[in-house]
Amino acid sequence: MGRWEPDAAGRLRAAALDLYLEHGYEQATVAQIAERAGVTARTFFRHFADKREVLFAGSEILEQEMAAALAASPAGASPLEAVAAALDAAAVLFGDNLAHSRRRQAVIAANAELRERELIKMARLADALTQGLRERGSADAEARLAAEVGIAVFRTSYQSWVDGPDGGDLGGVLRDSLAQVRGLTER
Amino acid sequence: MGRWEPDAAGRLRAAALDLYLEHGYEQATVAQIAERAGVTARTFFRHFADKREVLFAGSEILEQEMAAALAASPAGASPLEAVAAALDAAAVLFGDNLAHSRRRQAVIAANAELRERELIKMARLADALTQGLRERGSADAEARLAAEVGIAVFRTSYQSWVDGPDGGDLGGVLRDSLAQVRGLTER
Numbered sequence: 001m002g003r004w005e006p007d008a009a010g011r012l013r014a015a016a017l018d019l020y021l022e023h024g025y026e027q028a029t030v031a032q033i034a035e036r037a038g039v040t041a042r043t044f045f046r047h048f049a050d051k052r053e054v055l056f057a058g059s060e061i062l063e064q065e066m067a068a069a070l071a072a073s074p075a076g077a078s079p080l081e082a083v084a085a086a087l088d089a090a091a092v093l094f095g096d097n098l099a100h101s102r103r104r105q106a107v108i109a110a111n112a113e114l115r116e117r118e119l120i121k122m123a124r125l126a127d128a129l130t131q132g133l134r135e136r137g138s139a140d141a142e143a144r145l146a147a148e149v150g151i152a153v154f155r156t157s158y159q160s161w162v163d164g165p166d167g168g169d170l171g172g173v174l175r176d177s178l179a180q181v182r183g184l185t186e187r
Numbered sequence: 188m189g190r191w192e193p194d195a196a197g198r199l200r201a202a203a204l205d206l207y208l209e210h211g212y213e214q215a216t217v218a219q220i221a222e223r224a225g226v227t228a229r230t231f232f233r234h235f236a237d238k239r240e241v242l243f244a245g246s247e248i249l250e251q252e253m254a255a256a257l258a259a260s261p262a263g264a265s266p267l268e269a270v271a272a273a274l275d276a277a278a279v280l281f282g283d284n285l286a287h288s289r290r291r292q293a294v295i296a297a298n299a300e301l302r303e304r305e306l307i308k309m310a311r312l313a314d315a316l317t318q319g320l321r322e323r324g325s326a327d328a329e330a331r332l333a334a335e336v337g338i339a340v341f342r343t344s345y346q347s348w349v350d351g352p353d354g355g356d357l358g359g360v361l362r363d364s365l366a367q368v369r370g371l372t373e374r
Contacts, residue, residue, distance in 0.1 A: 080371040145368065145371070156335055
């Protein structure tokens with residue numbers, strides 16, 4: 001058991017990414033993933049519904065953390081400030097695992113079905129942020145707009161971070177991107 | 188042949204929306220759509236690949252018109268001004284057909300597969316605008332961000348327009364939304 005793979009779920013995730021990158025997502029089987037992780041297929045299915053969910057199981061945690069950070073932002077914060085707090089939470093969650101994010105992104109970029117799944121997850125995230133902003137008192141259209149702009153910033157920043165140099169700071173990229181939105185509207 | 192349905196494609200589109208709204212998208216068949224439009228199934232397939240594409244055939248035109256407007260905006264225009272020109276082109280394309288857009292949106296909202304398809308089309312549109320901005324000299328990250336913000340504005344405005352009162356002005360809603368993005372970043 002390696003230092004960075006202390007648990008079965010983590011080992012399965014790493015094994016799945018290895019196989020998806022080596023042989024392609026379509027070719028890899030659950031049996032192969034379990035074998036490489038040193039667990040049984042039964043253990044795989046205790047953690048993940050299928051081989052696709054190995055890549056997306058983190059989405060629920062991301063949504064929960066971002067929604068919680070948005071809800072916890074000060075009452076006087078503007079909608080976009082509340083969204084910025086949610087983006088900071090995303091940076092905390094992902095920010096220290098650039099190597100893993102790069103590998104995951106490479107797998108998703110290579111497969112149309114996975115790219116679509118990622119879009120759907122991002123749309124759900126936008127819905128969750130919209131709902132959170134409504135609960136803070138934003139009107140529907142304002143909540144939707146601020147949430148969608150937040151997701152635009154998140155997607156763009158995440159891609160820049162993954163494509164960028166080793167040691168990149170996701171939180172910093174996110175804050176720069178938010179500032180850039182302001183710059184875009186000012187010109 | 189009705190005044191507002193002069194062509195087979197238009198009659199097929201209207202007949203399909205009728206059936207999707209009356210009986211649900213899943214239940215409707217190409218044979219039923221063709222029959223209601225007063226054409227043969229063969230004519231249907233001359234215009235559309237399948238019953239889903241009746242709803243999405245306009246996406247290519249939308250992408251072409253928006254990309255052309257972006258490319259035609261003045262050389263000195265900022266990325267977001269170029270995106271605004273693309274949004275104006277979208278308003279010209281859709282703006283005079285609120286009733287049709289409402290019906291189409293109701294069908295899509297009721298069906299998960301169609302909502303996913305719409306997300307994919309929007310992502311392609313964002314890619315096209317990103318590419319157009321790059322060709323105008325924007326750096327990758329700036330182009331992506333401006334395009335994604337533009338699509339956020341488009342999706343939000345389109346929904347507000349469809350949900351809003353009869354006689355609503357899509358172009359006006361789009362311009363208000365763009366201004367609102369600026370407001371969001373200023374607070």
